[in-house]
Amino acid sequence: MQQHVQAIFLDAGNTLFVERRPRTEMYAEVAREFGSEATAEHVERSFSMRMKELPASIDGAYRFSTDWFRAFHDLLFQDLGVPGGRTGDAHERMVEVFEDPANFQVFEEVPEVLADLADRDLILGVVSNWSERLPRLLQALGIAEPFDFIVTSAELRAEKPDRSIFERALFRAGRRASETLHAGDHFERDVRGALNAGLRAALVERNGDPARKRSSEREGVPVLRDLRPLLALAAPASHASSS
Numbered sequence: 228m229q230q231h232v233q234a235i236f237l238d239a240g241n242t243l244f245v246e247r248r249p250r251t252e253m254y255a256e257v258a259r260e261f262g263s264e265a266t267a268e269h270v271e272r273s274f275s276m277r278m279k280e281l282p283a284s285i286d287g288a289y290r291f292s293t294d295w296f297r298a299f300h301d302l303l304f305q306d307l308g309v310p311g312g313r314t315g316d317a318h319e320r321m322v323e324v325f326e327d328p329a330n331f332q333v334f335e336e337v338p339e340v341l342a343d344l345a346d347r348d349l350i351l352g353v354v355s356n357w358s359e360r361l362p363r364l365l366q367a368l369g370i371a372e373p374f375d376f377i378v379t380s381a382e383l384r385a386e387k388p389d390r391s392i393f394e395r396a397l398f399r400a401g402r403r404a405s406e407t408l409h410a411g412d413h414f415e416r417d418v419r420g421a422l423n424a425g426l427r428a429a430l431v432e433r434n435g436d437p438a439r440k441r442s443s444e445r446e447g448v449p450v451l452r453d454l455r456p457l458l459a460l461a462a463p464a465s466h467a468s469s470s
Contacts (some may be wrong), residue, residue: 232461233343234402236393238411239355242431244333244368248416250274253324258307263444265307266333284384286381291358292381293322294380326360328367334433340454349461350400354409356380375400383438387413388420397426407461410451411461414439418448429460 237243246253251267251274256435258265268460281290281299288294299320309317346352351374355361358381365371376399380386383395404425411417412431421428430443442452449456452466 230406232349232406233407234350234352234397234400234407234459235387235397235401235457236352236354236407236421236426237454238387238409238417238431239353239357239365240363241351241384241412241433242410242417243337243365243370244331247330247332253330254303254321255307257303257308257317257324258309260320261304261309261313263304263308269307270303273303277306279303283386289381289384290380290386291356293358293360295381296321296358304407308343322360325358325365326367328364331364333368333370334453336455338370340457341421343458344461345373347461350402352396352400353377354387354396358362369454387411387416388423390420390424393421393424393426397424408457410415410454410457414442418443418446422446422448429457 249267254270254274255267277299283290285295285298288298297318300321301314304314304317305311335347341351353361353365353374357379359379361379362371362377363365365374365377378392378396378399380392383392387389393409397407400407408427408429409417409421410429410431412433414430418428418430428448429441430448430455432450433452434442443450451457451458
């Protein structure tokens, strides 16, 4: 008999919240603030190229950390035509952009679902490939309180689907992998990564991508259009209150 879920881990971007505008547009807007004539199309080409070229660690700073992004932005904004002496200022402006809650939208059901899950005495954690600044963004968005911990790849120096990031989250949760479920929007990073670490998994497929839905179903993994079905997958309220 399968154990009740006692801990739930959630991805952050595109699972709990989404950027209000395409990231390429936000980058192009900042580039223009600092003397560039870049468009979103310019950003897309350079962003993809630099992400592929740069190593996971730069001078000791791991990917997606603020210091790693400083090196990334120096190259990116040069590509976009920002004068060399102003790329550092453009980096600081991008940090502000990605800490501003006005640039993000929490999905409608998320606050209520998180509150209901917390009421069941579940351990809740965020497991995300994100910078070390994620906790302050979640706080600014008003959804940090229900979580017992937040694990980011930048701090741990390991990214989903690497099993070590899930193992760290399990250590923080104090729960076994078999009684823990991870939900996120990316099949390889979230679903396959969680399953390979021994956790249960659910794919959050808000946009109805048939290919990802089929891939997840082949793994025997639930496909969720939003986070509400997590309530049915979690430990019943009566079980949680008596344990």
